[in-house]
Amino acid sequence: MAHTTEPADTTDTADTADATETAETAARGGTVSLADLEARAAARGAASGYGHDALIVCDRLVRVYSTDGIEVQALQGLDLLVERGELMALVGASGSGKSTLLNILTGLDVPTAGSASVAGCDLLNMDAATRLRYRREIVGFVWQQTARNLLPFLTAHQNVMLPMQLRGGGPGGRRARKSRADELLDILDLAHCRDLRPAQLSGGEQQRTAIAVALANGPDVVFADEPTGELDSSTAEQVFAAFRRVNDELGTTVVIVTHDATVAEEVRRTVAIRDGRTASEVLRRTEVDEHGRESVVAQEYATIDRAGRLQLPRDFTEPLGIKERVLLELEEDHIQIHPDRA
């Protein structure tokens, strides 16, 4: 086990840059206005802020549902950073808060407290027009149910064209839209399905067409909710391969949300959600040994939230009978956690 660290604070560097700039301005005989200083302070704040360069930033996200006077805390201060270009999965058991988080990230719901932004869009403060643009252009979706992804009376090609037509405009007009739809169907190995309707496609072809639809307007990120939930394992493997290709070839960030922990074998980073918080992460990387042999190494990390809390995974605590408290010992380069034997 190891823990993740937060991005290094860049305040010192920014301070030095400010001082240099101020000295240069003085040397040129100029004056530094209050507005200049305020703008620099704001830039410095943004540069050193939590997840300032991440594509998706969830900071202490809370969502409370109130029904008939009963409150359910679906998200309890969830922190999450996703970098641009990642292929990652969010995994959690039923009731852990996955759908609640997904609804917020896709602009369908707003959190009760905390902050969330995707590609610089503040999800708590979007007017109706911005929200519509966000859902059309910034994010793409692939849902578990095909009926939610594809219109049954349109061909695969027409389904991919539709989001571009709804958005309207764009360089090159209809001809450019048609060729983008063909290009996406090609990337997803669906050229042979171009003129077929969803009912004439296999389950895997339908979900790959759904990925092409999600990519039509060139979104920054595609969210996929249990995209392989209705597929057998070999078809599911093809769909994961399609996500990897899209991520590699188009650089689109992909976030897969699922209850199935085996998804960790299909993506580079898996973040586990438990009780409305991010709990741990699995990172996979390829290592090459001295004989040139490649092997995939997966390591599990516990996440430390913004308040400094660390959740220990149940598979670690249960065998040792760890319950209310643990004994901590700080060593030179690590921390030891012992069961409370007092």
Ligand SMILES: Nc1ncnc2c1ncn2[C@@H]1O[C@H](COP(=O)(O)OP(=O)(O)OP(=O)(O)O)[C@@H](O)[C@H]1O
């Ligand atoms: N509209 C709602 N009103 C009241 N409680 C809700 C509502 N939606 C979700 N919840 C509750 O919030 C918690 C998290 O639910 P959520 O649907 O986000 O979990 P999930 O991980 O997506 O589960 P599943 O995989 O079963 O869909 C659960 O306790 C759920 O009962």
